[in-house]
Amino acid sequence: MILIQIGPDWQIAQWIMGCVTSASFVVLVNGSPSYFFQAGRGLRQGCPLSPLFFLLVVDSLSRLIEKAKLEGKLCGFFVSKGFPITHLMFVDDLFLLGSGNIEEWSYMNLVVDLFCKASSLEININKFVFIHINVDKTVLRAVNCWWGVGLSSLDYAFKYLGFFLKATSYRILDWHWLLKKFDLRINSWINRWLSMGGRLVLAKVVLQNLQVYWCTLAKLPSAINQRIKQLTANFLWRGERSPIGFHLSSWNFIAKPKAMGGWGLRDVELFNKYLAAKYLWRVLFHQGIWSRLMRKKYMKGVKVTKWLRKEMEGYSIASLLWRNLITASPIIKGWLAWEVGSGNQIHVGMDPFIGGGSFYKLSDPLLYRLHQTGHYTLTHVKRSYGRKWLTAEDIHLQNREAEEWSGFVAGLEWNAISLKDSSDRIV
Numbered sequence: 530m531i532l533i534q535i536g537p538d539w540q541i542a543q544w545i546m547g548c549v550t551s552a553s554f555v556v557l558v559n560g561s562p563s564y565f566f567q568a569g570r571g572l573r574q575g576c577p578l579s580p581l582f583f584l585l586v587v588d589s590l591s592r593l594i595e596k597a598k599l600e601g602k603l604c605g606f607f608v609s610k611g612f613p614i615t616h617l618m619f620v621d622d623l624f625l626l627g628s629g630n631i632e633e634w635s636y637m638n639l640v641v642d643l644f645c646k647a648s649s650l651e652i653n654i655n656k657f658v659f660i661h662i663n664v665d666k667t668v669l670r671a672v673n674c675w676w677g678v679g680l681s682s683l684d685y686a687f688k689y690l691g692f693f694l695k696a697t698s699y700r701i702l703d704w705h706w707l708l709k710k711f712d713l714r715i716n717s718w719i720n721r722w723l724s725m726g727g728r729l730v731l732a733k734v735v736l737q738n739l740q741v742y743w744c745t746l747a748k749l750p751s752a753i754n755q756r757i758k759q760l761t762a763n764f765l766w767r768g769e770r771s772p773i774g775f776h777l778s779s780w781n782f783i784a785k786p787k788a789m790g791g792w793g794l795r796d797v798e799l800f801n802k803y804l805a806a807k808y809l810w811r812v813l814f815h816q817g818i819w820s821r822l823m824r825k826k827y828m829k830g831v832k833v834t835k836w837l838r839k840e841m842e843g844y845s846i847a848s849l850l851w852r853n854l855i856t857a858s859p860i861i862k863g864w865l866a867w868e869v870g871s872g873n874q875i876h877v878g879m880d881p882f883i884g885g886g887s888f889y890k891l892s893d894p895l896l897y898r899l900h901q902t903g904h905y906t907l908t909h910v911k912r913s914y915g916r917k918w919l920t921a922e923d924i925h926l927q928n929r930e931a932e933e934w935s936g937f938v939a940g941l942e943w944n945a946i947s948l949k950d951s952s953d954r955i956v
Contacts, residue, residue: 545585548578583621590644591618594625594637602636604628609826614818619690629664631671638675654678660687692746699849704753710739711760719768728765729792736761737795744801745808748853754797761794806857813837813861814955827851834955837862838879870951872907878937882907883956888940895930911948918942 553565594616597603605613606626617624625641627633645651659672662683669680681687686695686703693703714735723731740749740757749757758780765783766776785791812823813833827847828836837858847855867875867882875882877899878891891899902924904910910919918938921931 545582549582552576580620586648586650587618587621587623589648590623590641591616593640593644597636597640603633603640604630608822612822612825614822622690624689629661629668631665631668634668634672634675638672652676652678658687691742699747701750701752704750707740707743707749707753708756708760711736711757714739715760715764718764723768725765728768732761732765733793736764737797740797741804745804746853747849748805748856749797749801751798754801757797801853802857802860805853806860809854809857809861812854823851823854834874834880837865838876865955868954868956869907869946870949870953872911872948872953874953875907876905877907877910882946884944884946886940886944888937891937892930892933895926895933898926898930899924907946907948917947 550567553567555565556563594603598605598613598615603615604627605615606628607613614626616626625637627637641652654677657676657678658681659669659676659678660681660683661669672678673680683695686693688694693706695703718728718731743749762776762780780794782790783792784794784796787793811817812820813836814820824833865881866885867880869875869882869884878889878896881889896905899905899910904919904924910924911917912919912923918941920938921927921934924934926934
């Protein structure tokens with residue numbers, strides 16, 4: 530029924546159901562196979578089609594929620610002005626969001642109940658938690674009555690997709706769970722006879738990958754980073770956590786690429802910063818729901834190009850994730866460049882462009898003068914005839930500003946920078 534509602538051709542729906550209903554099973558009883566039989570529901574264990582079928586089925590729940598949202602039955606949670614979110618899905622994890630309105634959660638209960646009846650799936654009560662803040666007790670009692678789930682306040686951290694989320698600021702104590710992961714790993718190895726080479730492989734492949742996922746989401750405190758280094762170095766040199774022993778080389782030496790004489794271990798802080806740069810790039814230039822949400826909430830409708838040109842301010846009270854991404858903005862700025870097209874988006878003296886090298890930068894007094902005269906993009910400083918670019922005399926520049934502008938124009942001509950009919954784009 531769900532396949533028919535999704536909308537594939539009837540023949541395709543029959544093919545899919547044929548894969549489900551035609552499978553036969555056999556059970557080993559005391560090592561001997563029993564007779565073959567067919568299942569009445571579900572898929573066989575380990576079926577490669579199982580994840581695809583599940584996504585097809587759970588997509589119908591997403592459509593039901595979206596339809597209710599369009600009809601005004603569900604409002605969702607306004608993460609930013611004009612950007613409500615009703616639900617998030619990751620495989621079989623479902624995150625429902627809404628206001629503290631009892632009518633909204635009553636309709637949400639009807640939607641979930643309809644989906645459960647149509648798909649024969651059920652809510653896992655042991656993992657279902659209703660997290661609330663400033664919600665009336667009447668709503669909490671109703672939700673508990675409908676779903677029979679636990680209630681938890683947002684004042685306490687909760688775990689979602691392996692990350693602890695909380696409404697208040699994070700402290701060093703909030704990261705001790707990550708250190709426990711390192712302790713558990715190391716404790717499982719210290720009783721084994723491992724060589725230095727074996728410990729080095731485990732340190733690089735296992736220990737240094739434990740925090741990768743969380744480094745993409747937040748900037749780890751310096752004390753936590755230092756403790757991670759200490760645990761890794763102790764395991765590497767001593768094989769255990771005993772205080773007795775010597776480190777025969779400093780961490781700064783071995784945490785270098787092998788080509789530079791190091792052992793190939795990562796610099797934790799530097800790795801954290803470049804992971805943040807990767808996700809800041811996604812925020813700025815991708816069109817997924819997460820990227821659009823971050824731009825809407827923190828960039829306040831400002832264009833990406835304008836946001837990159839100005840100094841980053843006012844993020845001290847932002848979320849942990851955004852503060853982490855902002856630390857990587859110098860890396861993004863340092864590697865961004867414009868591919869010259871028509872030139873109407875490239876600001877003279879501010880925006881780096883391909884072929885511009887280091888001469889593209891101009892002093893603040895000259896930039897102020899160019900903005901006063903309306904010559905602030907490459908399009909504005911191009912001649913309509915004759916020589917390609919306007920001279921200092923054309924813009925009425927004098928003395929030091931004239932010399933600086935002449936050097937800039939000479940750089941443009943030397944590198945054969947020319948405008949085209951195509952649009953400028955960031956690469």
